[in-house]
Amino acid sequence: MVKAALGRVAHAFTPHSHDSADKTDAALESSSRGMRVLAISFAVLMVTAAVQAVIVVASGSVALLGDTLHNFADALTAVPLAIAFSIGRRAATRRFTYGYGRAEDLAGIVIVLLIAVSAGLAGYEAIKRLLDPQDMQAVWWVAGAGVVGFLGNEWVARYRIKVGREIGSAALVADGLHARTDGFTSLAVLLGAGGAGLGFPIADPIVGLLITGAICFVLRDAAREIYHRLMDAVDPALVDAAERIIGTVDGVQRVGSVRLRWIGHALHAEVEILVDHDMSVVDAHAVAVEAEHRLIHDLPRLRAATVHTDPHGPDGADHHATLSTHRTT
Template sequence: MHQSTGSRDAATAFPLPDLADDAAERRQANRAIAWGAAGLAVTGLVELVIALSSGSVGLLGDALHNLSDVSTSALVFVGFAVSKRVASERYPYGYERAEDLAGIGVALVIWASAALAAVESIRKLIDHGTTTHAVWGVVGAAVGILGNQVVARYKLIVGMRINSGTLVADAKHSWLDALSSAGALLGLVGVLLGASWADPVAGLAVTLFICHVGWEVTADVLHRLMDGVDADVITTAEATASDVDGVRHAHARARWTGRTLRVEMEGWVDADTTTAQADAIGRAVAARLARALPDMRSFTWSARAV
């Protein structure tokens, strides 16, 4: 509900039209997390059994990465569960930031997987370890590619639909597993062709893939935690507000808290503008911004006299 301003310079929060159904989005996220975890658990266990029996460190790294996705799914689930708590005096913006903090957990698991895969690959390369049952290893890697592609695509679609940076990060983690499975597959094919060193080299290649996505996920999560937004958001907000009759100049700030894009707008109006007129101008700005920035779920307007 609209909160009345005591003066023209007071900040006012306006209701926005066509807000997304938060409960429905949470159900979509929870389904994506649950089905993704189940699929990766099966994929990872199949690969792990074959990796332990064959001694393939490339496949082992891929299996560990798949199983780590199960643990990151649990972190994402906890983040969504905490974020739905209502705002309080101690946390006036609510708990939506918990979703972003869960992304930090996802990033840490990715880096831990990279470290373990690197250690095992280097150890096998130095010790000239052997790989047996390479044909079964190829089958396991193929299972990894298929399973991860399906899970990654599913989570990415849901994450993009509900604007969840954490779920998108988790999808990238699963997508990485498909690439690492392909690396493990190439290493095992090399072993079948007589190059025993191909498997540990593939393990190192898998490690590099893990580090690459780990870097991207970490950068994305930190960008949100540091209240970063795309420059287009600010440009669009200010241009849209400036086009509204009565607004002489506009300055915007924005940030993400979980899946909520919060926009704060200062609009300069003529000195003789009444409080009621400034209020009407703010409502017009909110209506236009809701169309220009469909991800915006919170809007605060402050009118300033020129």
């Protein structure tokens, strides 16, 4: 009993290890895996787009041109993400006390801009060809290029989504979903080729406009995702889960505020718990440490948590009276 009590006291005054070397190693490994995914998917999409580009020159298909431009843009999104992953591995400093994980959000802004540019170029070419229809050459090659685009994008989508979910990178998952959408727009090229083969050359620019519309939908979703990250939005289900986890800790009489934010592909938490007002400082700290321990282990992608303890009771006591004029929430 004495040994257990001494161990509890020692643990209470020892910095909690879950936010030190083991968490740093996990973060570095996650970034390394993200970099590998980006390098491989970049190569696959560039080869896919290059094959399509050759057929665009031979056929003059604007639908295929729009798809090719989108695939090039999708491949190029790997560049800002790779830079962000690299920067995010840097250690925190006295200026950037939370580290450099938010570089992923800046990369997201660049990705949104690249998608917007690809939509603009595809729409321009489709409208120009709609006003001046031309016969499509090498129809079967165009159809084949659409299939190649679908297969390349779907492979990249599955790879990015799988690893993105495993390492907790919302940016990588979103980029994977973007690639999947690109795959379906590549299949739409088949419609343009089929229309041209049946003697309706106007089908090609019409499909080009449809692809432009699909790119705009992707642009909207990507912009919304980045906006949420920049505004520190999280899934409310994560807050509910955090409250449930904390509520199971012995000594926690009530759960106060719970704040979560994404920094890169890791969650950080700031929570308040209420404990018995007669509890000693050592015991109250031990409860806080256990709450932090449970959160880090049970809440997916949580890398660090700051737990603040408040006394619960006696009735009518205001333990924050001095701060009442400074608190807005």
